[in-house]
Amino acid sequence: MSHETKWEESGVYWRFFGVVSFDEISETSTEVYGDHRFDKMRYQIVDFLDMTQLEWTVPQIEVVAAMDSAAAMTNPRVKIAVIATHTQAQEITEAYSAASVGSPWQTEIFDNIGDARQWLEA
Numbered sequence: 023m024s025h026e027t028k029w030e031e032s033g034v035y036w037r038f039f040g041v042v043s044f045d046e047i048s049e050t051s052t053e054v055y056g057d058h059r060f061d062k063m064r065y066q067i068v069d070f071l072d073m074t075q076l077e078w079t080v081p082q083i084e085v086v087a088a089m090d091s092a093a094a095m096t097n098p099r100v101k102i103a104v105i106a107t108h109t110q111a112q113e114i115t116e117a118y119s120a121a122s123v124g125s126p127w128q129t130e131i132f133d134n135i136g137d138a139r140q141w142l143e144a
Contacts, residue, residue, distance in 0.1 A: 024073075025050060029057075033065035033100075033142070039072035044082040051086065055093045063097060065142045068104045069135070070111040080117050087121035098126035103138035106131060 024040040027050060034054055038046075054060055070076075094100065104115045112131055119129050132138040 027053070029059060033063050033067065034059075035067040035069065037069040037072065039074075041075045041077060042070070042073050043077045044079070044086075047078070047086060048089070051089055051093075055089075055096075060093070061097055064099055064101065066100060066102045067135070067138060067142070068102065070104065070106040070108060073106075073108060073111060076108075076110050076114055078114055083114055083117045084121045087118050087125070090122065090127060091125045094125050094127050100127045101142055102127060102129040103142055104129065104131045105133065105135055105138050107133050 024042055025036055025038045025046060028035045106112050115131050130141055
């Protein structure tokens with residue numbers, strides 16, 4: 023696997039590295055949404071700084087957005103901070119945001135963890 027998941031007090035921190043596939047993102051999301059801590063979760067940090075390639079398509083991004091929209095019905099208070107400098111990760115995040123229009127979840131892209139955490143705390 024090319025990721026690690028760390029539960030924090032109010033959210034989850036995912037660090038992805040190397041080649042990241044759609045299946046991996048889908049599996050990590052499903053694990054989190056099935057966890058008892060999800061109902062109290064307030065944020066997701068998705069750290070793509072160490073990834074080298076994303077193996078996703080726009081239709082797959084739309085599937086993830088639909089999964090998240092369904093999860094938002096249970097917990098509408100989640101903010102998603104994506105940390106990425108890789109152009110491909112930024113483009114995928116923008117496609118996710120476009121597919122998530124109408125979701126109560128907020129998504130922002132940052133190039134470092136400090137700015138991401140500051141936004142999450144605001």
